[in-house]
Amino acid sequence: MKIVIASDSFKGSLSSTEVAAAASRGIKSLYPDCQVTCVNVADGGEGTVEAIVEALGGEIITTTVSDPLMRPIPARYGIANHTAIIEMAAASGLPLLAPNERNPWHTSTYGTGELIMDAIDRGCRHFLIGIGGSATNDAGTGMLQALGFRFYDAQDQLIPHCCGATMQVIARIDDSQVPDSIRQSHFIIACDVDTPFCGKEGAAPVFAPQKGADPDMVQRLDNGMAAFAQVIEHTYHIHITPIPGTGAAGGMGGAFLAFLHATLQPGIDMVLDAIHFDQTIQGANLIITGEGKIDFQTAKGKTAAGVLRRAQQQHIPVLAIGGCVEPCPSVEQMGFAAIYPISQVPLPLEIAMRPDVAASNVENTIKRIIPSYI
Numbered sequence: 001m002k003i004v005i006a007s008d009s010f011k012g013s014l015s016s017t018e019v020a021a022a023a024s025r026g027i028k029s030l031y032p033d034c035q036v037t038c039v040n041v042a043d044g045g046e047g048t049v050e051a052i053v054e055a056l057g058g059e060i061i062t063t064t065v066s067d068p069l070m071r072p073i074p075a076r077y078g079i080a081n082h083t084a085i086i087e088m089a090a091a092s093g094l095p096l097l098a099p100n101e102r103n104p105w106h107t108s109t110y111g112t113g114e115l116i117m118d119a120i121d122r123g124c125r126h127f128l129i130g131i132g133g134s135a136t137n138d139a140g141t142g143m144l145q146a147l148g149f150r151f152y153d154a155q156d157q158l159i160p161h162c163c164g165a166t167m168q169v170i171a172r173i174d175d176s177q178v179p180d181s182i183r184q185s186h187f188i189i190a191c192d193v194d195t196p197f198c199g200k201e202g203a204a205p206v207f208a209p210q211k212g213a214d215p216d217m218v219q220r221l222d223n224g225m226a227a228f229a230q231v232i233e234h235t236y237h238i239h240i241t242p243i244p245g246t247g248a249a250g251g252m253g254g255a256f257l258a259f260l261h262a263t264l265q266p267g268i269d270m271v272l273d274a275i276h277f278d279q280t281i282q283g284a285n286l287i288i289t290g291e292g293k294i295d296f297q298t299a300k301g302k303t304a305a306g307v308l309r310r311a312q313q314q315h316i317p318v319l320a321i322g323g324c325v326e327p328c329p330s331v332e333q334m335g336f337a338a339i340y341p342i343s344q345v346p347l348p349l350e351i352a353m354r355p356d357v358a359a360s361n362v363e364n365t366i367k368r369i370i371p372s373y374i
Helices: 016-030 048-056 110-121 141-146 164-169 203-211 215-236 248-260 267-274 303-313 355-373
Strands: 002-005 035-038 059-066 072-080 083-087 126-130 150-152 172-174 186-190 263-265 286-294 318-325 338-341
Touching: 002 016, 016 035, 016 048, 016 355, 048 059, 048 072, 048 083, 048 126, 048 267, 059 110, 072 110, 083 110, 110 126, 110 141, 126 267, 141 150, 141 248, 164 215, 172 215, 186 248, 186 267, 203 215, 203 248, 215 248, 248 263, 263 267, 267 303, 286 303, 286 355, 303 318, 318 355, 338 355
Parallel strands: 002 035, 002 286, 083 126, 126 186, 186 263, 286 318, 318 338
Antiparallel strands: 059 072, 072 083, 150 172
16 A cells, blocks of 8 residues: 655644654554655745755755845755755745835845845756745846846936836846856746736736735836836837736746746646656555645645646545635535545644644544545
């Protein structure tokens, strides 16, 4: 019997590794001879670096970069097999700012570009980048500056520091100083939204309010995105405005696509491809997946959905466990063999999320349900 455990973290409680370890203990306590394979997975957001680095035997790098307000901070990313694994949020994330500092008119993605350049200097030419959780709406111009791109205004004056406010004044792009190492690199971007670059469903109207923008700023940011899109089209002959995903992370998806010829794909697929998940599950009799909360969002491409999709291609049944499971027809119709909450009795949230309690609940749930599937 071969069982693969591939669960996302239970955020705020257990890491992917800890969930798998607890589930494995539950299986081994009843079936010590069962072959159990534990795989770290994530959906392109928090935990992605650790999941891929552990699977590929890489290392974690810490370097100093600029935060969204250009202050020096330490930031971590991973390297495995000359591939850099980066979470944009490590340098340009909303949690790096105090609530009263959140202002996408002034924030910049420059630090994310610094992470990329650090990896370039270490020999990486392949990049896996998650772009969730940003504090920015600068269309990636800050990042691009760090990579050697230069932006000029209508008076042909160099714009020294790009941010949300400067998009509307960009009139010319100069990429003559971009190093060959960047041009020769390949970027895969975890992008789980289909937001277009600008317009009423674009980056600024959809995401800028949660980053600190009021309605007037949202409109100004969107106007800047539209103006910048025209400059991109004039320079690179790419009409990015309606392309799904180009509005992700305040236009970061569009920057990667237009300037770096990146591939945008769902985060869970990026991770599963990177860790060779399809090969790992070959011959498995059962897969156990999970996440902190299983609800309507699960069906929209979160970790459990991605694992299920890959398993279905090989006709392997999948059990899902969650710290919380909300009834949802779209999830119930996905094709899981079964979905189980890990707690059998109501508990106060602060107790249920304690790592020792959650790990015990995972182990006991697996011990209770696994005999029905072996």
